[in-house]
Amino acid sequence: MNHLLSTEHLDRSTLEELLDEAEGFAEVLTRPIPKVPALRGKTVATMFFEPSTRTRLSFEKAAKALSADTVSFSPGTSAISKGESLKDTALTIRAMGVDLIVVRHTATGAPWRLAEWLDIPIVNGGDGAHQHPTQALLDCLTIRQRFGSLDGLKIAIVGDIKHSRVARSDIFAMTTLGAEVILVGPPTLLPLDPEAWPVSVSHDLDSVIEEVDVVYLLRVQTERGGASVFPSLAEYATRFGMTPERFSRLKPEAVVMHPGPMNRGVEISYDVADDERALILEQVTNGVAARMAVLFRLLGGEHDA
Amino acid sequence: MHDLLLKGGSVLTHEGISVTDVAIANGRVAAIGSDLGEAGETIECGGAWVGPGFVDMHTHLREPGQEWKENIASGTAAAAAGGYTALLAMPNTDPPIDSAHLARYVSDQAFRARNAYVVSAGCLTMERAGERMAHLDELWDAGVRIFTDDGDTVQNASVLRAAMEYVAQLGGVVSQHAVDRDLSAAGFMHEGSISSRLGMQGIPREADDLTISRDIELARLTAVRYHVQHLSTARGVALVKAAKEDGLPVTAEVTPHHLMFDHGEVLSMDANYRMTPPLREPSDTAALIEGLRRGIIDVVATDHAPHAAVEKDVPFEQSMSGVTGLEWAASVVNGVVGLDQHDFFDRISIAPARIAGFTDHGQPLAEGAAGNIVVFDPDKRWTPSSTRSRSNNSPYLGRELTGKVRATLLDGVLTYAE
Amino acid sequence: MRQVMSTEDLRRVTTRIAHEIVERNEGTNEVVIVGIPTRGRPFADRIARVLSDIEGREITAGSLDIGMYRDDLDTRPRTRIGPTEIPENIDGKTVVIADDVLFTGRTIRAALDALADLGRPGAVQLAVVVDRGHRQLPIRADFVGKNIPTAASERILVRFEEIDGEDGVWVDQGGDG
Numbered sequence A: 001m002n003h004l005l006s007t008e009h010l011d012r013s014t015l016e017e018l019l020d021e022a023e024g025f026a027e028v029l030t031r032p033i034p035k036v037p038a039l040r041g042k043t044v045a046t047m048f049f050e051p052s053t054r055t056r057l058s059f060e061k062a063a064k065a066l067s068a069d070t071v072s073f074s075p076g077t078s079a080i081s082k083g084e085s086l087k088d089t090a091l092t093i094r095a096m097g098v099d100l101i102v103v104r105h106t107a108t109g110a111p112w113r114l115a116e117w118l119d120i121p122i123v124n125g126g127d128g129a130h131q132h133p134t135q136a137l138l139d140c141l142t143i144r145q146r147f148g149s150l151d152g153l154k155i156a157i158v159g160d161i162k163h164s165r166v167a168r169s170d171i172f173a174m175t176t177l178g179a180e181v182i183l184v185g186p187p188t189l190l191p192l193d194p195e196a197w198p199v200s201v202s203h204d205l206d207s208v209i210e211e212v213d214v215v216y217l218l219r220v221q222t223e224r225g226g227a228s229v230f231p232s233l234a235e236y237a238t239r240f241g242m243t244p245e246r247f248s249r250l251k252p253e254a255v256v257m258h259p260g261p262m263n264r265g266v267e268i269s270y271d272v273a274d275d276e277r278a279l280i281l282e283q284v285t286n287g288v289a290a291r292m293a294v295l296f297r298l299l300g301g302e303h304d305a
Numbered sequence B: 001m002h003d004l005l006l007k008g009g010s011v012l013t014h015e016g017i018s019v020t021d022v023a024i025a026n027g028r029v030a031a032i033g034s035d036l037g038e039a040g041e042t043i044e045c046g047g048a049w050v051g052p053g054f055v056d057m058h059t060h061l062r063e064p065g066q067e068w069k070e071n072i073a074s075g076t077a078a079a080a081a082g083g084y085t086a087l088l089a090m091p092n093t094d095p096p097i098d099s100a101h102l103a104r105y106v107s108d109q110a111f112r113a114r115n116a117y118v119v120s121a122g123c124l125t126m127e128r129a130g131e132r133m134a135h136l137d138e139l140w141d142a143g144v145r146i147f148t149d150d151g152d153t154v155q156n157a158s159v160l161r162a163a164m165e166y167v168a169q170l171g172g173v174v175s176q177h178a179v180d181r182d183l184s185a186a187g188f189m190h191e192g193s194i195s196s197r198l199g200m201q202g203i204p205r206e207a208d209d210l211t212i213s214r215d216i217e218l219a220r221l222t223a224v225r226y227h228v229q230h231l232s233t234a235r236g237v238a239l240v241k242a243a244k245e246d247g248l249p250v251t252a253e254v255t256p257h258h259l260m261f262d263h264g265e266v267l268s269m270d271a272n273y274r275m276t277p278p279l280r281e282p283s284d285t286a287a288l289i290e291g292l293r294r295g296i297i298d299v300v301a302t303d304h305a306p307h308a309a310v311e312k313d314v315p316f317e318q319s320m321s322g323v324t325g326l327e328w329a330a331s332v333v334n335g336v337v338g339l340d341q342h343d344f345f346d347r348i349s350i351a352p353a354r355i356a357g358f359t360d361h362g363q364p365l366a367e368g369a370a371g372n373i374v375v376f377d378p379d380k381r382w383t384p385s386s387t388r389s390r391s392n393n394s395p396y397l398g399r400e401l402t403g404k405v406r407a408t409l410l411d412g413v414l415t416y417a418e
Numbered sequence C: 001m002r003q004v005m006s007t008e009d010l011r012r013v014t015t016r017i018a019h020e021i022v023e024r025n026e027g028t029n030e031v032v033i034v035g036i037p038t039r040g041r042p043f044a045d046r047i048a049r050v051l052s053d054i055e056g057r058e059i060t061a062g063s064l065d066i067g068m069y070r071d072d073l074d075t076r077p078r079t080r081i082g083p084t085e086i087p088e089n090i091d092g093k094t095v096v097i098a099d100d101v102l103f104t105g106r107t108i109r110a111a112l113d114a115l116a117d118l119g120r121p122g123a124v125q126l127a128v129v130v131d132r133g134h135r136q137l138p139i140r141a142d143f144v145g146k147n148i149p150t151a152a153s154e155r156i157l158v159r160f161e162e163i164d165g166e167d168g169v170w171v172d173q174g175g176d177g
């Protein structure tokens, strides 16, 4: 593995190794001194061309917990706003002696271009509506901690799948790890060609709510591509929101997840968000461990067989 | 003594096709036949097709205003290497060609470069804004015969209707980049399984089909000669077929890239596969090939659209739309469609010259006619590795193609020789 | 490949080392055994089992992953990150690190760093099945199963039933055979 760009072509053993190692790093994070010298002397750069404090902080925390140095670039503060091209910016950062770049970009494929231009590992921190592989890793880690394995679990991903890089990454990772994924949403928010995905599809959350082990709620945005994609937030909340009533119909061991930031009262009700079976904060914690595993995998050298 | 002898090629004349020699003197075809006597220079044409130089009715030369991408000298040099002797320059320059002096400037620059004959198309509307008619009369007087806002579509049906009525009265052609603005606005590629996989906003086929359909009805209303640019959908081919069957003066073109590629190429996220209209599905590609074979699609046009590296070596969605094509269009069409010599020259030279109103180009060879000629070897395999264009945004670089230009003559003078 | 210790040899050596640990530390009340994954772990478990028999109480071994502490990641293939599980607070305790082979000493240096991040032991001791020489750091073992002088190109393979399906120690001549 030279880069982490997508979950689409990650095989089961690679995913499981990353999750196993993430467990090891999760333990480090519980220590009084949550830091190991694994990547001492390495420098990790974050290049975020889209505002996301949470993901950037998570990567920086992961790098620091591995004793790597971090540098960060954002278009607001760097030469990008002066019209410098992405390629020139990337080459400049590389020339500073950076060992790995985490990139988030509004344009699909931007991390692939960086991987082509540069000779260092690239981690996709989210590109367009395409891929967000570390989110999938932390989601799978969170589910595995709760259930022991993803094998045979039924996972409903609810909401704007069509425009979601989280969904695209989760679908591949979760199904590769043995889970069954059901996409739930109105037709305007589902992919055009669900038959091409390893999933089933429902327009009715109530019809699947009692049979699933995980309900993964996506963040709702009302406007997409200039056209409205559902009538109103209230109507969305009624049909696809995790209301207390729906929550009460879940299997007793079933859990609720959300990639954040949440719209309380829309895709998830106020009370459900704070329930012990809403794993949202566990996801955040695991995000650091999963990203440590990724950084260590890419910078710690190949491991022996 | 003749200036030049084209020896032993398969020569396309008004009488048909035969293996013979062509002698050139004083810029014109001096004689066609065997034993034509001495010549200053002889080009062996054995195994090659000899016919009228190719005519492209959709070239972006970028001058004036965007010379970092291309200029008239470099664009016409690429054209000569691709076997072209005449080009219709698209008017979406900066400033756009909406007035007579700008149209004259383009032809004059080309005349100085001496690589190809160039006439500019004129804008349909001022500044290609789709609101007020361009100076259509003046443009007509400056030699403009084809009017288009290419790069943009005239969205307002009422504006288009008026422009069509005006152009019809002049005897010109309205040529449309036919894409619905609202359906295509947010899109970057064909809407289908690949856009869905990549999470990219798509452009549905209907963005083209709705506009073509509307335009054909307005052409019916106004009796204007209407030309559809760069067809990309199977339905578009069917619409053109139906219009022709109704006896409407409708013509259409297809680009080499829409014949060769489909949206699967975009999985690479390589910006050299970003174009408007987008690469569509294999079923569309098949319909376009069949449409060109049967003559429903009249013309192969390159839509040669140079963009600099800073505009293409970027993420797909941030790149400029378009690819270069002049140097390999004939090779692509020959390799992908497999037309015989007669139909090949019809689609890439004779038909475009007829629609564009070029009289000294795109005619089967005849004694006394202008020496605008190409020698094309349909069997030669080659892999393009460099370009004469100022830009190298081409998906063909590094791909093996079948068929190669051996020589191009403009008014009897070699503008390209292998 | 040449076998240098049998199943029985391995059993005997483990028992002896367990006794030596008890003797050296005057009992095991203040002793914590931790194995270094992969093959230090079964060795630590076996020592703990013998200690449980000797002391007449349940003693469990821990696991100390050192993958995150190596200083030679650029020059050799890394091992997978394994679990770190320490059965009790190690502050003030004597921690006995168990590993299969003592070679350059770099693994043990990493283990000492890892321990330092987990607490403040009173003392640290080292138990290994095989000491094969070629030290690159000033580190020595407190408890050694067998000293086996080797050439640098040779490999020592310690195998445990739990992981490899068989017990014993072999020397591989190396080379490209």
Ligand SMILES: [Zn+2]
Pocket: B150, B151, B177, B229, B230, B276
């Ligand atoms: Zn166009």
